[in-house]
Amino acid sequence: MTELQTKLKLYRLHKDEYAQIQKLLGRDPKGLEWALFSALWSEHCSYKSSKVHLKQLFSQSPRVLQSFGENAGIVDLGQGEKIAFKMESHNHPSFIEPYQGAATGVGGILRDIFTMGARPIALANYLCFGEPKANRMETLVDGVVRGIGGYGNCVGVPTITGQTHFHSSYNENILVNAMAVGYFGKADPICLSKAKGVGNLVVYVGAKTGRDGIHGASMASESFDDNSAAKRPTVQIGDPFFEKLLIEACLEVMKKDLVVAIQDMGAAGLTSSTFEMAEKGEVGIDMNLDQVPLRDSTLTPEDIMLSESQERMLLICDPAKLKPLQEVFERWGLDASVIGKVTQGPNVRLFWNMELITDINPTTIVSHAPQYQRPFEKYNSPYLKPQTPPQDTGSTLQTLETILKSEHGGSREWVYRQYDQRVGAATARDCSDPVGVVRLPESGRALGVVLGCRPHMMRLDPQFGGRDSILHPALQLAVMGFEPLAVTDCLNFGNPEKTETMTQFVAALDGMNSACRELQAPIISGNVSFYNETKSKNISPTPSTGLVGLRSKMENLPTTAFTAEGEDIYTLTWGECWAEGLLAEMNDKTPKAFLNFETQGFDQFVKELTKLGTSDLVSSARVVSKFGLLYALTRMSLSGMGARIESAQNRFVEPLYQIVVSTKNAPALEKEVQSWSLKTLKLQKIGQTQKNELVWADVKVKSEVLNQLYKKSWEAQFENLA
Amino acid sequence: MSDKIGVLRFPGTNCDWDIYKAVEWSGAKPTFLWHQDTFNVEDYDGFVVPGGFSYGDYLRSGALAAHAPAMNSLRTAAEKGYPIFGVCNGFQILCEAGLLPGALLRNAGLRFIDQMIEIETQNSHKRFGLKLKKNQKSRMPIAHADGRYFVTDDELKKIQDNDQVYCTYVANPNGSAGNIAGVMNAQKNVVAMMPHPERAIYEWMGSSDGQLYFRN
Amino acid sequence: MYKIGVRIMPRAEVLDTQGRAVGMTLKSKGFQVMDCKVGKFVILQIEGESPAHARAQATKISEDLLCNTLIETFQIEELP
């Protein structure tokens, strides 16, 4: 290898990118510049394969105060309340060191939220694991769950919802996506990351810089191979205790108006924070790298610029306010060190012991990062021909038992029991419900958080699966009376240099985007994680989503299980779409499906449903999901109240979409639904609630038995994790 | 006239506001007390040490917080008979500070547990739970990794004989000795429990049984 | 400057659940482990006039803070 080739490999730059750098600079890159380009032009920081597509996203609505471009999106809830939220992946680090990988994933997403001035009030996590018996899987599941709990519990932010999926495509590439929601009350300012004010100081706060995660950003932009083990020494360690101090101190200085701009040091650490702050503010920065607080005195300037040590922030501060700012941090036991100042610019200049070592225009690195139009094909769904769903075959009860015992149909209580779901004393619905609910402190209204993306739908049809990633959670919110407001996402895909991956990516994004547009629920923040590929095998495309919804009051919140005897049970079914879904996969069958979705009127349906969900007409409700209607009814019958059902519907085919509700007032419910005049919607009475037992044709089984099966499956799948 | 309640705050305390709001709900007046500052005990009618992860639970839960300057004042308050209430990490801190008998070890299952549980009152407390009746059941959440109450067998007998057991678990979730969920000192002014009554104030929280622990 | 190690182990009468769990795992993996106890090890760099002085400091620190003598015992050693 030539010297140049070695260098390109080390810094993970393509030779075309090198040519582009030469052109931009008018010379060869030198010294530290290599590291800067490597970090900021990595897929992770530059979104170079996805940007052209992300630009098309529906991202605005009258409620949106901040969309892409800042650390997190912000939505106005009215009455002086706002929320910031975002979701992010930590897949690669979690596969290497599951505890720390997952923990630092939570820490990172929390920083993105409080950087903006919002106090974190809720966490959620979306997890995809391989088959339970796959190599290391038990260790990975254990470590990831402990890590998420270890961090979230300690910082004192409740985890209120999540999802856990299993599939062989994740055997060697698990997904760990974490979402955080932050709250602004009437008096809380929004803080941005735009540096400004020539002469203002650049202040470094939080943990000292160590060797953690050097080259992390560019590592996350590569596929896994057998050498991954050798890349290990860069494990980042998270300290939730330190983060808690940082949250309190940062929110305090923001509230006291002591900062001009603030940015967390996330991927590519000091490099991305410095250059992005300067670039956004169209100013220069002079920074003395020798003044960066170090944990390890042998770090070189390059190490310092690339370190991903956790729990660090970069602030811009008016010199007159430095003293009070430092006092706040000191009170919380943290250091705030001046490491530079804002200049006229345009260049960022980095000094090492008084010597100028880098002098470069931030625009060159940030805005001129490459953007690729990676090849993809037009996606055509194979499931558009009308078909009638297949008939039930075999023993229904046996099939139900198999489902409940499997890793797909069993309880996730083992997971969420390890999360503090109620710290903050605001949780109204915890992880045992699909929608997590917290009370908004000032107005007392309810905020609902739910995650979307069902990987088995993505495997079936990435375009419909993308649409489903929005519609399914939106329905879950609506039926509980929450108006779906906005969306964050985490687009986990394989290698974008492969046409197949890009085709899936574009199709999924198209599905998501149309759904968001139809519901007027914009995507306002998110993250793309490409290269989820190990030894050339891609994961199932997995665009996980997080939706937030607003409910005007806490009263009449439906339960997700039957609670009262003698209530009438109805299904509300939208259109004719269906899929054989997860059960077919479990039986190693290629699922059949009909996915020609009727969009006309769906937005009205969601609106009407939201109103219904806040009325007193619905006692309990559930969106029929994986494994179809029988499984949904089973889930509603676990806590002692069952049902007697009469319906000719296929028990296990998954309707897209269908909702089960129970009501005390059947005539009023019927009248209400008829008044919507939606011709695509079918209302059907299917039975009544009754004590202790679920009965539907040949199925006749006690709630208690179902509950046992549901709860025991985890132990059966993971012997050592009971 | 409403009670003045001092609520201690350590680095890493995260139920401080939850306790603050519960105290406020009860009609008393809460004031935060900062770990680095000593305080004048006469300015208050009682004290709460809230839950959380003081000092990240490093070394042992509550161990580092037990040495804060504010704890010296709290010790004075304890000696003078002021009512003091610890919840979760507050319980751990009070044990580590020697204000309550015993210690809290890692849960028997070695994992953090968040769960709605039921406890049974054994003895009421003059300020934090005066109206609680013996054998009265309350539902509220636990959320802890180190909740296994440990005392030597002799000591266990002593605190049982001396009516120092405050509440017990109906179904022991963590391996606590004598199913103990909450305990008092010999003088019965210092009391603490692992479950979180401040997370069970309003029906929408899933239970409002925690009210009795704050309201007199 | 002296480097002092403090070894902190659970008392015999306290059930060491962590040790028990590790021991069981080891046995199930076929290791001939009859017993396992899990404790802590703390390394302190102490400024002091003499080794004896540093040791005395470490003892005080251990009694005050590092060790809860109700449930743990400790042992001090000078490290190279």
Add this chain to the structure above:
Amino acid sequence: MYKIGVRIMPRAEVLDTQGRAVGMTLKSKGFQVMDCKVGKFVILQIEGESPAHARAQATKISEDLLCNTLIETFQIEELP
């Protein structure tokens, strides 16, 4: 039967979150502690043919199970 101690400490280059918090507290209490690291100590009772054999077992156990070599190092000693 041999009694083997395994001392497991965070790697030098890795952040020791516990040590940082404990060290801070010790300093604030006025102790002359310049640095503090917190690790684990595991005592194993091992059935083995010889001290060397027991040590070898302990090493294997440490590598396989007790120590996460990504972030920790370990050291083995025979205990009396």
